[in-house]
Amino acid sequence: MGTAEASEGIIHYLPTEIFSGVIINMQTMYMSWLTMLIVAVIVFAATxxxxxxxxxxxxxxxxxxxWLNGLMESSMGIxxxxxxxxxVITLFLYIFIGNELGLMPQIGPHLTSPTNDINVAFGLAITVSLAxxxxxxxxxxxSYFKHFTQPFAAMLPLNILEEIAKPLTMALRLFGxxxxxxxxxxxxxxxxxxIIPNIWIGFSLIIGFLQAFIFTMLTMIALAPVFKANH
Amino acid sequence: MVSINATLIAQILNFIVLLWVLAKFAYKPLIKVMDDRRNRIINDLDTAEQTRLDAEALKAQYVEQLANARQEATDIVDKANKVAQNLHDEFMEQARAEKEAMMATAKERIEQDKQQALVDIRTQVIALSTQIASKVVNQKLNSAEDQKLVADATDQFLENR
Known part of the structure; x- marks a missing residue:
């Protein structure tokens, strides 16, 4: 993993053993909580x-x-x-705010995106699968699980592989x-x-929005068959 | 170092907590307000459309009523004119009849007066002629025979006129 080696020394996750054998990346946790707080404050201020x-x-x-309601209505119906x-809205806001957090000016505490940790990205992807x-x-x-044997029973291994591949690709795309x-x-x-880093920040802000949108869109596409099956 | 560890589980819990809090306390009022607004706008538009249709129907009704009223007014005036014309004709006819009646009466009166006058004149002429004649012949001509002679002469005279 070239990215992993490159990130060593540049990106810090602060892995901490809070219980014996239980390691949690505390930098990721702090940033995740900060993101949750910002999302909650914005949404509560609005509502x-x-x-x-x-x-x-x-x-x-x-x-x-x-905007998200419109996308959901077109993919999953009313x-x-x-x-x-x-x-879906919480997911989008969390990823969007999280992505942009790492691009904020680094004054005082060191801000990173919680989504730069594969644990967060994969955690969100697994949450989507569970949802x-x-x-x-x-x-x-x-009977929902019957679709694993569609169109015929022999497809079961391939379907299971797909169920694993979908969250994995979503997570790796976002995290990467x-x-x-x-x-x-x-x-x-x-x-x-x-100057040059500032131009890159501007570009990354757009990437942050785009990745949040892609992740949310893929979530809607994954959810769509659930609601379309009855129609 | 990039590795999967307990952060994954913690993150799933984090997200579920955030989702629960927001879904419970924030989204319901927001979605309700947005739905309310949507419904209200739809209702308002429907109401506006309905009001417009009502106004149009009312306008058409008024136009029709106005046309009817105008037609009625025209009818009334026509009728009045006709009545007036009839009255006029009737009065004229009556006046003409009266005039004719009066003329006939007058003619009759004139004829009677004329006859009366002729009778009077005849009487007078007889008397005068007799007197004149008696004076001329210097004798009395008062016998019945004389009288008759004079009367015949007078009648002849009068008829010859």
Whole structure:
């Protein structure tokens, strides 16, 4: 893993053994909590006094919510949107804020993106898979798992492989993009302290949004068959 | 060092906590407000469309009523004109009849007066002629025979006129 070796010494995860044998990357945890806090503050600020005629932060959040609602409605239908909206919106906001966090000015505490850790990216991808199973069972009962033997029973190994490959690719795509962006940013600061890293930050901000969008879009596509099956 | 460790589990829990908190306390009011607004806008648009249709129907009704009123007014005026014309004709006819009746009466009166006058004149002429004649012949001509002679002469005279 070339990326792993390159990241050593540049990106710090602060792996800490909190119990015997249980290692947690504390830098990742702090950043994850910070991201959660920022997301929660923004969303609560927007919804604390939600009004029919929106203003200020409510407008901003509603733009994202409305946009995601539209995407969900087109991929999963209205029923799917109603059920999955909180999950998908939270997922998008978490990844989006998390991606941009590592690009903020490094004053005081060292800020990194929680999504630069494969544990976070893979954790989110597994959460998506679990959510797909959960919604599937909620809507269709245990017969939901029958689709593993579709179109015929011999497809079972391939289907299981696909179920593993999907979250893995989602996680690696997100993690790879964000980690590479941050490593390149550090390297650029070493090579040219002015202007060039700022251009890269601008580009990375767009990448951060794009990766959050791609991850969310893939989540919707994964959820779509659950809600489409009945139609 | 990049490696899978307990952070994965912790992250899943982190996300579930965030999702639960937001879904429970934040999304419901937001989604409700957005749905309310959407419904309200749809309702308002429907109401506006309905109001527009009502207004159009009302306008059409008024236009029709106006046309009817105009037609009625025209009818009333026509009828009044006709009645007036009828009255006029009737009065004219009546006046003409009266005039004719009066003319006939007058003619009759004139004829009567004329006959009366002729009778009077005849009487007077007889008397005068007799007196004149008696004076001329200087003798009395008052016998019935004379009278008759004079009367015949007078009648002849009058008829010859």
């Amino acid at each position: 604390r006094k939600a009004e029919i005629i929106p203003s200020g932060i409510q407008n901003v959040v509603e733009v994202f919510v409305d 029923e799917g949107r109603r059920t999955a909206a909180p999950f 797909v199973y959960l919604f599937g069972v909620m809507r269709q009962g245990l 993009n964000i980690l590479a962006g941050e490593i390149l940013l550090v390297v650029l600061y070493m090579l040219a302290p002015w």
